[in-house]
Amino acid sequence: MEVHLRASAADTGVSGLRYEQLRTVYEETAADLRHERGGLKHAVWRFTSQAM
Incomplete structure (x- = not known):
């Protein structure tokens, strides 16, 4: 997960x-965006893991 978040x-x-x-x-x-705290990390991970 960390690799995708860093990228x-x-x-x-x-x-x-x-x-x-x-x-x-x-x-x-x-x-700031009024999203769940862990939700943004999960969404970014999901998006970047599919793109790689």
Whole structure:
């Protein structure tokens, strides 16, 4: 899962973060968008895993 999350984040210019920091970015972004905290990570993982 981490590989897909990192790849997606890197596509947006976010790189070099520890996993805990990256997880926080996804969770805070989800909260800003009024989505479930883990839902955004799962959606990104699902999308990027199908694209690879």
